[in-house]
Amino acid sequence: MNQPAAVPTEAILTRNFGRADSYTLTAYRETGGYAGWAKALALEPAAITDAVKRSNLRGLGGAGFPTGTKWSFVPKGHAGPIYLVINADEGEPGTVKDRYLLERDPHALIEGMLIAARAIGSRLAFVYIRGEYITPWRRFSAAVREAYDAGYLGRGLDVVVHRGAGAYICGEETGLISSLEGRKGWPKLKPPFPAIKGAFGAPTIVNNVETICQVPHIVNRGPEWFAALGTKTQGGTRLYSVSGRVRRPGVYEASVAVTLRQLIYEHAGGVTGNGRLKAVVPGGASAAILRADEIDVTMDVDGLRNAGTMAGSAGVIVMDETVSIPDALRVVARFYAHESCGQCTPCRETTGWIHRMTERIVEGRGHKEDLDTILDVARRGTGTTICAFYDGAVGPYISYIEKFRAEFEALIRHA
């Protein structure tokens, strides 16, 4: 087996995770915290955006959009308020990285926000934290108070911490904005895009927690250093949440160029269950599933896209041979049926329908037409909705059936 170049072992995002007091301002400062902000203060906003562009930082929430490019969409010379919104509504099944960052290194997010706000010209930032994240919310709120007391916040940037109320769709950037505005968390029609007309009608940049946590390091150590950590089209490291049938499930930091095989066998210690790998979901529930023979792929956005799946939120879900793929699809389909916001017809109506079909199949009441119906409905619905939720649901619908069709057919045959 040809292994790619060794992944850097240096901990960047996780460098403080080992300290018991890692979430305090004292601990953060002792490990060089707020040095990036000090440097950023000497830079013109455009220079910060430019550095982030050159770093090849791509959004780590799921879509993988180049962060610097996103920032550059804010209208130049805009007169009214511009908002920075941090998406801490981590809800992608299999993903817990932002929780770790909020709990263990909240000042990294605050420092990143200071720099990002300077770059885009924002004086008010919102942090939308998943409602179930109690400790992350407490830790982050305490850090915000420390940052105010220490004079980092309140002098050009104010931060509002907002708690979500449990809907997955509020992690979609425009659903999040709707929710933040006090409306039902429905994604918004585009155009207009948030960078032009976002929260409360003002230009808004929405970034994921982990993405923004990378920014101080980029400013501090240079975009070239950061870019070199990754691939040609994506820089840096990221946090992989590895779960399922592995010996050491957990959150691991590695280069975006790490391979899925390395994550499973080196970082997470290999496969449990019967010890034989069957399938892996590489980027959270919305990513298409990979077979055991498809894990020699790098985990960067383009690497996984070329493999027919996506890097998403880097939630790696490992299944050994004892796992029933139809049952796994039933669970995933139930999730999408439960979480569809109900706004667009195709998603509202077919997530429920497909869930009912998968249930029937697993319960031994499948019809021979079911599999083709699911595939056809999912394909027809793809790309027809306001947000990416449905396309995310389609990833598992199609890949689970296409890659493990025999397993589904066996259940239907015995029905």
Next chain:
Amino acid sequence: MPKLTIDGQPLEVPPGTNLIEAARRIGIEIPHYCYHPALSIAGQCRLCVIDIEKVPRPQVACNTVVAEGMVVHTETERVLETRKSIMEFHLINHPLDCPVCDQAGECWLQIYYMKHGLYDPRMVDEKVHKPKAVPLGPHVMLDAERCILCSRCVRFCDEVTGTSELGIFHRGDRSEIGLFPGQELANKYSGNVVDICPVGALTDRDFRFQVRVWYLDTQKSICPGCARGCNIEVHVSRRRPHHAEGRRVVRLKPRFNEAVNKWWICDAGRYGSAFVDDDTRLQVPARRDGEKTLEIAWTEMIPLAAGRLRGYRADEIGILASPTLSNEDLFLLRRLCDALGVGAVDYRVPPARPGDEDDFLIRADKSANSRGAALIGLGGADARAILGAARDRRVKCLWIFGHDLLASAWPEGEVRDGLRGAETVIFQGTNANRTSAYAHLVLPAAAYPEREGTWTNFEGRVQRFRQALAPLGRALPDWEILGRLLQEVQGAPRPARAEECFRDLAATEPAFAGMTYRSIGDAGQLVRAARP
């Protein structure tokens, strides 16, 4: 103005026009549910997909604004397939209860299924069940299972009335329209949500299970409820007289008029047509003789009434005309007054309570034609003074059009004294009331859906209402009664049609000069003084 091409046809439309409206201009209908020109863009139903050259994926036409050089295709293979899929998705959980649904026959699920669906159904699982027959307010009933969640009703209450009673609750395929806690859909325009609901989810409580829509005939009309003159359609049941408990006018619907009422009417107007078919309708000419009331023929009534009018001196006659009469009626009444030399004519009887009004459609003046009555010059005297003169026996013949003076702002005793004071009380109107009980001669008039005519609204817009039904019993249009009386009094030939009266009015009265039924058309026409 941007130039673009839709299905090969070049066109030029104002900037900011979306593709649904642009296509409409050249007769291409892009199917849609959630889009409504009066409401914000929701983009939820996803039915209005179209293809634009150089754009990789189909786009929704509602949220796509025209651009210079845009080349749009509304019937590509991909668009047709997507429409078909969206139709299938809309109907997965729909109960398909058309046989018992009031919307059947005018339902956009039915129409678009036939046009854009025609797929073989694949759904064999249990449908999602939701609340049915839920009253949302005094007028509107919800069937949540039929609802396609287009959110038009929600946006109407948010954006048009600003009352925000409705929301969409729950998520996914459990989503349903509902009232916010403690709310009731009881705003003054609530019935409009039934019109804009493209399916059978929201129905009129007073129309449910009354008559199938395909048995209805429709006619263009004007709401008589206030001085706004909202454009309406009168829907009448003639072909199934045993349906709707014998009601002929079964519903009123707003008719679009950009300058008057846009797409809307108020509930008071919408649900205010019951008088046309109710038991108080005057159907036969009648003469009261002591305690007896004798029904007589028009051939007997006309000479009788004309004889009474001629029998008094002109200053012994007082006329309380009505601002609900049409321009044609009022014009003939003025001619009759001129012929008789009567000067004591007024149309203004103040209501007991001032009418409600708002900054949208509803006007405090609850009469359709006060402006017309003023323009035609029937306000020369003072109505209360005429009544007083009757009490004092100076006016001996009191001719009252429609008013219930006992429901006016005037003291009841004063009204009774006036009515008792007159030797002859003539009542001409559509419905009996407490005032008509004092009449010696009763002249039954046709209600507005039973006749033709025009009203002049508060801003001076002359608008036509048309005949949808035959008059009840032997009732006649007011202009016809007045024309017959004028013939009897003056020997002049009487007009055969309302349009003739209007022609004479236009030839006589400068405000109406140059106007014809044709020029008024469906949109109405401003009188000279009101033109910009």
